[in-house]
Amino acid sequence: MSVLLIAEHNNKEIRPFTLNAITAASQIDSDLHVLVAGNSCLDVAKAVSEVPLVKKVLHVDAAHYENFLPENFAPLTVKISKNYSHIICSANTFGKNLMPRVAALLDTSQVSDIIKVVSSDTFIRPIYAGNAFATVKSNDVKKCVTIRPTSFEPAATSGGSATVEKIDGSEESNISKFIKREEVKSDRPELGTARIVISGGRGMQSGDNFKLITAIADKLNAAIGASRAAVDAGYITNDHQVGQTGKVVVPDLYIAVGISGAIQHLAGMKESKVIVAINKDGEAPIFSVADYGLEADLFEALPQFLEELNKLNTIQK
Amino acid sequence: MKILVAVKRVIDYNVQVRVKEDGTGVVTDNVKMSTNPPDDNAIEEAVKIKESGKAKEIVAVTVGEEKAQETVRKALAVGADRGIHIKVDGIIEPLAVSKILQKIVEKEKPDLVFMGKQAIDDDCNQTGQMLSALLNWPQATFASKIEVKENKLEVIREVDEGLETIEVNVPAVVTCDLRLNEPRYASLPNIMKAKKKPIEQINASDLGVDTKQRIEQIKVEEPPKRKAGIKVANVAELVQKLKNEAKVI
Numbered sequence: 001m002s003v004l005l006i007a008e009h010n011n012k013e014i015r016p017f018t019l020n021a022i023t024a025a026s027q028i029d030s031d032l033h034v035l036v037a038g039n040s041c042l043d044v045a046k047a048v049s050e051v052p053l054v055k056k057v058l059h060v061d062a063a064h065y066e067n068f069l070p071e072n073f074a075p076l077t078v079k080i081s082k083n084y085s086h087i088i089c090s091a092n093t094f095g096k097n098l099m100p101r102v103a104a105l106l107d108t109s110q111v112s113d114i115i116k117v118v119s120s121d122t123f124i125r126p127i128y129a130g131n132a133f134a135t136v137k138s139n140d141v142k143k144c145v146t147i148r149p150t151s152f153e154p155a156a157t158s159g160g161s162a163t164v165e166k167i168d169g170s171e172e173s174n175i176s177k178f179i180k181r182e183e184v185k186s187d188r189p190e191l192g193t194a195r196i197v198i199s200g201g202r203g204m205q206s207g208d209n210f211k212l213i214t215a216i217a218d219k220l221n222a223a224i225g226a227s228r229a230a231v232d233a234g235y236i237t238n239d240h241q242v243g244q245t246g247k248v249v250v251p252d253l254y255i256a257v258g259i260s261g262a263i264q265h266l267a268g269m270k271e272s273k274v275i276v277a278i279n280k281d282g283e284a285p286i287f288s289v290a291d292y293g294l295e296a297d298l299f300e301a302l303p304q305f306l307e308e309l310n311k312l313n314t315i316q317k
Numbered sequence: 318m319k320i321l322v323a324v325k326r327v328i329d330y331n332v333q334v335r336v337k338e339d340g341t342g343v344v345t346d347n348v349k350m351s352t353n354p355p356d357d358n359a360i361e362e363a364v365k366i367k368e369s370g371k372a373k374e375i376v377a378v379t380v381g382e383e384k385a386q387e388t389v390r391k392a393l394a395v396g397a398d399r400g401i402h403i404k405v406d407g408i409i410e411p412l413a414v415s416k417i418l419q420k421i422v423e424k425e426k427p428d429l430v431f432m433g434k435q436a437i438d439d440d441c442n443q444t445g446q447m448l449s450a451l452l453n454w455p456q457a458t459f460a461s462k463i464e465v466k467e468n469k470l471e472v473i474r475e476v477d478e479g480l481e482t483i484e485v486n487v488p489a490v491v492t493c494d495l496r497l498n499e500p501r502y503a504s505l506p507n508i509m510k511a512k513k514k515p516i517e518q519i520n521a522s523d524l525g526v527d528t529k530q531r532i533e534q535i536k537v538e539e540p541p542k543r544k545a546g547i548k549v550a551n552v553a554e555l556v557q558k559l560k561n562e563a564k565v566i
C-alpha cells in the first residue's frame with residue numbers, strides 16, 4: 001500500500017518542513033502520494049509534483065480549505081485514506097493540530113514526533129522533553145505518524161514529474177471559523193531551518209536589549225530564538241520560542257545568550273551541531289551542553305562579539 | 318455553562334528524568350509527581366470563567382492509577398466543584414483516554430472541555446484533538462487567550478507563524494498553552510475545603526472502552542550524550558574557535 005503525506009503550505013508556496021516530512025515518508029514506503037488541499041493552490045500542487053520522491057499529487061481546491069481548519073481537513077483526509085497504509089504530516093503546529101483528529105476518526109493510536117524510521121511500523125521518538133528515546137511499534141492497521149522535521153533532510157525540489165490528480169473535496173463543517181493570522185514577517189532565515197540561530201533569555205532584561213542580538217543575527221545571517229522566559233516577559237514574540245513547548249531547532253551553530261539551560265529549553269536545541277553559551281553564571285546548566293562556553297556579562301560580550309565578527313571578512317551566508 | 322477539565326498526573330517538570338537500566342521505561346519510584354503544567358492553566362481558566370459568572374460548574378477529571386486522584390484533589394483546591402477519577406493501571410494511550418473522556422462527556426454533558434495542550438511525559442499532543450473528533454465538536458488548540466461569547470468562543474492560538482484567531486461554536490474542546498494565564502496557588506483553607514468535595518470513582522473497564530495498548534513500547538533508552546565542551550577565556554578566543562576549529566562562521 002502507499003503512504004499519504006499531507007502538505008503544509010500557504011496556498012502559494014509549500015512550507016519548507018513539508019520537504020523534510022517527504023523524506024521521512026519516503027523511508028516508510030516509496031509509493032508516496034501527497035495531498036495538497038487549499039484554496040487556489042494549484043501552483044503548490046505543481047511544485048510538489050516536481051519533488052522527485054513524490055509519485056502522485058492529490059489536489060483539491062475549495063474556499064473552506066483556505067485556512068486549514070482541522071474540522072474541514074480531517075474529514076477530507078479520512079475520505080481519501082482508504083488506499084493508504086500510513087497518513088503522515090510534519091510535527092509542527094499544523095500537523096499537531098490536524099493529525100490526532102484524523103487518527104481518532106480512523107481509530108488509530110497516533111505516533112507523534114518521530115525522529116527515526118526503523119521500519120514501516122517501528123519508529124523512534126523522544127519522550128520526557130528528549131530525556132529519553134522510545135522505540136515504538138504501531139500495531140494499528142492504518143498508521144498515523146507525525147515527523148519531527150529537523151531530524152530529516154529536506155527532499156530535493158526539482159527533477160520529478162508526478163501526476164497531479166484533481167480530487168473532490170468534503171463538505172464544510174461550519175462549526176469553527178478562521179478569523180485572522182498575525183504573522184511576524186521578517187527577512188531573516190526561518191528559525192526551524194536556519195544554519196545559525198542566536199537566542200536570548202531572561203538575562204537580556206528587556207525587549208530593547210534584543211537589539212544586541214539582532215545586530216549579530218544580521219551579521220551572521222542567523223535566525224533569532226528565545227527562551228520561554230524571554231517570551232513570557234514580553235521581550236519577543238512567541239514564534240521565536242525554542243524548546244519542549246516551542247520549536248525544535250538543529251542548526252550548525254546555536255548561540256544561547258543569558259539562558260540558564262532548563263531541560264525544557266534544551267529539548268529544543270541540544271541536537272544542534274555546535275552550541276555556544278554566553279552566561280555570567282559559571283554554574284548555569286547550559287554550559288553542560290555547550291561546546292564553547294563563555295562566562296561573561298552579555299552586555300559586554302555581545303558588543304565585543306560583533307566587533308570581532310566585523311573584523312572577519314569571510315562570513316558565509 | 319458547565320466546564321469539564323481533564324488533568325493528568327505526570328513526573329514533576331523539575332525532576333531530571335532517568336531511564337531505567339532494563340530499557341523498559343523511566344524511573345518513577347520515589348519521584349515527585351505533579352499535575353501536568355498546562356492542565357493547571359486549563360483549571361485556572363475554567364475558574365476565572367466561573368468567577369466572571371459565565372460558568373456554573375467545573376468538573377475535574379483524570380484517568381489513571383489510584384494516586385492520580387491527587388491531581389483531581391488539587392484541581393478541587395483551586396476551584397473545581399467536584400471530581401471524577403477513572404481508574405486504570407498501566408500505560409494508557411491518548412486514543413484510549415479520549416474514548417474514556419467521550420463517555421464522561423456524554424454523561425456529564427458539559428459545554429466546554431478544557432485540557433492541556435501537551436502532556437510533558439509522553440509529549441504526545443493528541444488527546445484534546447482526538448476527543449473533539451470523537452465528539453464531532455470543534456477544537457481550539459494551543460490557546461493563549463479565550464473570550465467567551467454568546468454560544469461561541471473566540472480563541473487566540475499560538476502557531477508556528479505567530480498568532481491565529483479562530484471562533485468555535487460551543488460545545489467545544491480547548492487545549493491550553495502555558496501562556497493562557499497565571500495559575501493560582503491553592504490556599505490552605507481551600508485545600509481543607511477541597512477534602513470535602515466529592516470525587517466519583519469509576520473503573521475504566523465499566524465504561525466499555527477498549528484501553529488496550531496499540532503501540533508497543535519496544536525499548537526506552539538514553540539519548541546520545543554530547544561530548545564535554547570547553548570554556549573559552551574571552552570573545553576573541555570564541556570567535557577564533559568558531560572560525561578555525563568548528564568552522565561554523
Ligand SMILES: Cc1cc2nc3c(=O)[nH]c(=O)nc-3n(C[C@H](O)[C@H](O)[C@H](O)COP(=O)(O)OP(=O)(O)OC[C@H]3O[C@@H](n4cnc5c(N)ncnc54)[C@H](O)[C@@H]3O)c2cc1C
Binds near residue numbers: 227257264296
Ligand atoms: C511545561 C513546561 C514547558 C516549558 N517549555 C519551555 C520551552 O519550550 N522553552 C523554554 O525555553 N522554556 C520552557 N519552559 C520554561 C523553563 O523551565 C525555564 O523556566 C526557562 O527556559 C528559563 O528561561 P531562561 O533561561 O531565559 O531564564 P532563567 O532561567 O531565569 O535564566 C536566565 C539566565 O541568564 C543569565 N544572565 C542574567 N543576566 C546576565 C548577564 N548580564 N550576562 C550573562 N548572563 C546573564 C543568568 O545567569 C541565568 O542563567 C517550560 C516550562 C514548563 C513547566
Ligand SMILES: Nc1ncnc2c1ncn2[C@@H]1O[C@H](COP(=O)(O)O)[C@@H](O)[C@H]1O
Binds near residue numbers: 437
Ligand atoms: N490520563 C489522563 N487523564 C486526564 N487527562 C489527560 C490524560 N492524558 C491526557 N490528558 C489530557 O490531555 C492533554 C494532552 O495530553 P497528550 O495528548 O498526552 O499530550 C493533557 O494536558 C491533559 O489535559
